Amino acid sequence: MTGKPLPPRMADLLGHPDLAPLWRTIAARLEGNGLSPAGVVKANLGDEAADRLSGLLGATVNPGPAVRINLMHLDAAFRRSVAATGLLPAIAALTGTALADRxxxxxxxxxxxxxxxxxxxxxxxxxxxxxxxxxxxxxxxxxxxxxxxxxxxxxxxxxxxxxxxxxxxxxxxxxxxxxxxxxxxxxxxxxxxxxxxxxxxxxxxxxxxxxxxxxxxxxxxxxxxxxxxxxxxxxxxxxxxxxxxxxxxxPDSVSGTAIVYGLRPPGDDPWSQMMRSRADLGLVSHLTVLELAALPDEVVLASPGRAVWVCENPQVLQAAARTATAATLVCLLGNPSSAGSMLIRRLVLGGSSPAYHGDFDWSGVAIAGRMIAAGCVPWRLSANDYRAAVSADAARLPLSGAPVRTEWDPDLSRVMAATNVAVHEEALLPLLLADLSATFPVR
Structure with a gap:
């Protein structure tokens, strides 16, 4: 319910800031009471508010912290006034808000x-x-x-x-x-x-x-x-x-992919030969669920003993391809899709222990936990690695979201919570590329 404007003198009298809390209290009571001007509300009235309300009611209202205002009496006072309107339209006009029957x-x-x-x-x-x-x-x-x-x-x-x-x-x-x-x-x-x-x-x-x-x-x-x-x-x-x-x-089995660089399956089947040729040419390959699901179980994706590295951010793989590293690198594009999860599972079943690195933030270490549970090993994901990353990163972005336990290194989550700095994977590119181009003991 809306209210037409009150006469100017009445609007000036009752629109005083000291009375605004009373009008809001009455509006809330009316909306919760089926828009019925019945019952009593209590209000904290100072001298100025009490004096102005007395003028409306035609009776003395004493100031105090819990003054009782009878809504039926207030409704009658508005009807007798120059406004000649009921309590509901008057309150709507005084609060500037339409009243709704909640x-x-x-x-x-x-x-x-x-x-x-x-x-x-x-x-x-x-x-x-x-x-x-x-x-x-x-x-x-x-x-x-x-x-x-x-x-x-x-x-x-x-x-x-x-x-x-x-x-x-x-x-x-x-x-x-x-x-x-x-x-x-x-x-x-x-x-x-x-x-x-x-x-x-x-x-x-x-x-x-x-x-x-x-x-x-x-x-x-x-x-x-x-x-x-x-x-x-x-x-x-x-x-x-x-x-x-x-x-x-x-479900859709072609749009979600995992990206690989330098993947050299050892088999003599056409797919393995093709992937080795692409690796020799320095090409990046996008593997889909459809493609991975079509591979026979006997196809091994990586030679036994060959290191397989896994990153979260495509900038890492892009930099690795640009520098023509000889390493095998998989990029999961953040939270792994079905293709990424399937690829990791095939690598692990084939005897590989993929080394995983990702962002030092709560979502990043949550993904890392899932990848480690799936058979990966952590790659520069210790508390000490985090401390070094924070020292080297000038961005100093705060962590967001709920803390996540890091089962592979319980100190990591504690240090992250205390430091409250997120370090994204791409900030560590020189260090990661150096690992990919050298014989590096996975930690």
């Missing part, structure tokens, strides 16, 4: 949320999934995180229905565990052994991009798939790809 707004919001959940429940029932073991945990998680309400009721309802449609299709084809009971009466000829992600998205949303990573329906679908499989909901793009793959859905 109680009614909350009731409307509650009704819309109830309708949204009713439609989701109906969609689950129509899909035959309502009594599946994962549904209650899925709905509880959605309520606790507020992921639906943050998206807006209309968007959330549409996206949730897309997710349920995707789950229904997967339950009918590749993931029978999504259903409460597997009936076993599906026609094998109609059961898809796998889906392309775009194909599935088009089938359930009419849009081949309807299950892209940035869509709410994707988050809802993979959360349900993870719960049905008894695994943790995915927290990264690589983990989402793993959930899709486990459900018989092939």
């Amino acid at each position: 109680r009614a707004a909350k009731q409307q919001q509650d009704a819309e949320r109830a309708q949204m959940w009713s439609e989701i429940d109906a969609a689950l029932a129509d899909a035959g999934l309502a009594t599946a073991s994962w549904v209650q945990a899925w709905q509880d998680a959605l309520r606790q995180t507020g992921i639906l309400t943050r998206a807006g009721i209309t968007t959330a309802t549409v996206q949730a229905k897309v997710a349920v449609s995707a789950l229904r299709l997967l339950a009918d084809t590749t993931v029978p565990a999504l259903r409460p009971v597997s009936t076993g009466d599906a026609d094998p000829a109609e059961v898809a052994r796998s889906w392309e992600l775009g194909q599935l998205a088009a089938a359930v949303s009419g849009d081949a991009h309807g299950l892209d990573d940035d869509r709410l329906a994707t988050a809802l679908t993979v959360k349900a798939l993870a719960l049905a499989a008894g695994t943790q909901p995915p927290a990264s793009a690589a983990e989402r790809r793993a959930v899709w793959s486990a459900a018989g859905v092939a």
